[in-house]
Amino acid sequence: MSADETTHAAPGTGPGDEAGRAPASVVDAAAAAAQEPSSATAVEARGELAEIEPVVGVSKPDAILVADDVVRRFGGMTACDVDHLEVQRGAITALIGPNGAGKTTFFNLLTGFDTPQSGTWSFEGRSLQGKSGARVAKAGMVRTFQLTKALSRLTVLQNMLLAAPDNPGERFWLSWLPFTWRAHEMAATEKAMEILARFKLADKAPDYAGSLSGGQRKLLEMARALMTDPTMIMLDEPMAGVNPVLVQSLLGHVQALRDEGMTVLFVEHDMHAVRHISDWVVVMAEGRIVAEGPPASVMRDQAVVDAYLGAHHDTDLGDDSLLDPEILARLEAEEEKR
Ligand SMILES: Nc1ncnc2c1ncn2[C@@H]1O[C@H](COP(=O)(O)OP(=O)(O)OP(=O)(O)O)[C@@H](O)[C@H]1O
Numbered sequence: 001m002s003a004d005e006t007t008h009a010a011p012g013t014g015p016g017d018e019a020g021r022a023p024a025s026v027v028d029a030a031a032a033a034a035q036e037p038s039s040a041t042a043v044e045a046r047g048e049l050a051e052i053e054p055v056v057g058v059s060k061p062d063a064i065l066v067a068d069d070v071v072r073r074f075g076g077m078t079a080c081d082v083d084h085l086e087v088q089r090g091a092i093t094a095l096i097g098p099n100g101a102g103k104t105t106f107f108n109l110l111t112g113f114d115t116p117q118s119g120t121w122s123f124e125g126r127s128l129q130g131k132s133g134a135r136v137a138k139a140g141m142v143r144t145f146q147l148t149k150a151l152s153r154l155t156v157l158q159n160m161l162l163a164a165p166d167n168p169g170e171r172f173w174l175s176w177l178p179f180t181w182r183a184h185e186m187a188a189t190e191k192a193m194e195i196l197a198r199f200k201l202a203d204k205a206p207d208y209a210g211s212l213s214g215g216q217r218k219l220l221e222m223a224r225a226l227m228t229d230p231t232m233i234m235l236d237e238p239m240a241g242v243n244p245v246l247v248q249s250l251l252g253h254v255q256a257l258r259d260e261g262m263t264v265l266f267v268e269h270d271m272h273a274v275r276h277i278s279d280w281v282v283v284m285a286e287g288r289i290v291a292e293g294p295p296a297s298v299m300r301d302q303a304v305v306d307a308y309l310g311a312h313h314d315t316d317l318g319d320d321s322l323l324d325p326e327i328l329a330r331l332e333a334e335e336e337k338r
Pocket residue numbers: 074079097098099100101102103104105106146
């Protein structure tokens with residue numbers, strides 16, 4: 001399959017269907033859901049969000065992630081200082097803000113890749129502070145990285161298998177029972193291939209990850225995250241450097257995951273993408289959360305406009321009148337499906 005074919009992939013279709021298999025993985029189900037009306041959870045999550053007041057720190061009706069007083073300083077500079085944030089279960093929440101606002105730092109702290117000077121946070125009611133990235137992922141919260149972490153000298157499939165949870169080959173007391181790890185490896189390979197098929201990367205499975213295009217690496221990053229069947233996925237700029245057609249496909253995947261019931265928190269600078277797929281938007285500037293609310297109203301908020309204009313004079317906040325009519329038509333078609 002050419003890179004071009006990959007980039008033209010419509011969300012929710014894949015060779016898995018051609019093989020006549022019933023949807024077996026979370027991605028299959030998610031992709032199937034993208035074609036259907038949203039799941040009850042997703043519709044409910046959105047309905048509940050529409051009812052609440054768009055003020056910083058507002059309680060969510062069904063919060064899956066709650067963070068309090070999370071502070072990270074580098075030398076004298078405060079990169080992150082979040083008083084209170086709740087993330088609604090089953091919804092797509094976008095975390096936006098100018099460069100250097102502290103979005104990645106906040107992600108790193110929540111997911112165990114960095115340690116704050118202070119703060120508490122819990123996921124599904126369980127405290128995650130002090131837990132390693134691996135423990136956080138095991139709890140059901142996985143993240144992708146702004147700079148993709150795929151290992152170039154491993155194949156695409158090997159990259160996927162590395163992300164598989166609980167490889168018994170790594171456990172000493174099971175490693176001498178070859179049938180144990182062989183069965184595990186076969187199941188993991190099957191799962192990896194299903195997910196890759198969904199992302200139009202199945203043909204790339206034997207290729208070195210280093211040979212993938214930037215956009216395909218972003219897809220691989222998302223595919224890897226799904227190997228652990230997460231409850232919540234956190235994406236750090238999943239669309240950066242990705243061509244516009246592939247962006248459409250990625251947006252479709254993100255919506256499909258939400259429609260399946262997964263919670264999505266994503267950092268993004270593309271305001272059109274944010275405006276069209278988010279159920280809720282959280283805005284950071286200089287380490288603090290300065291606004292939160294539904295996309296349309298947040299992007300009109302003066303604090304948000306000021307935060308962006310302070311650093312990004314050329315950023316439009318998703319004003320559709322500035323959008324190419326063809327792209328707008330596509331985005332509207334996406335929205336109608338919701
Ligand atoms: N390891 C570090 N050491 C020192 N300073 C850091 C470190 N990591 C981040 N910073 C600083 O913290 C601030 C917040 O950075 P962060 O990467 O979280 O911003 P961001 O909102 O993700 O920006 P972008 O949109 O450009 O990705 C920046 O001023 C950055 O230079």
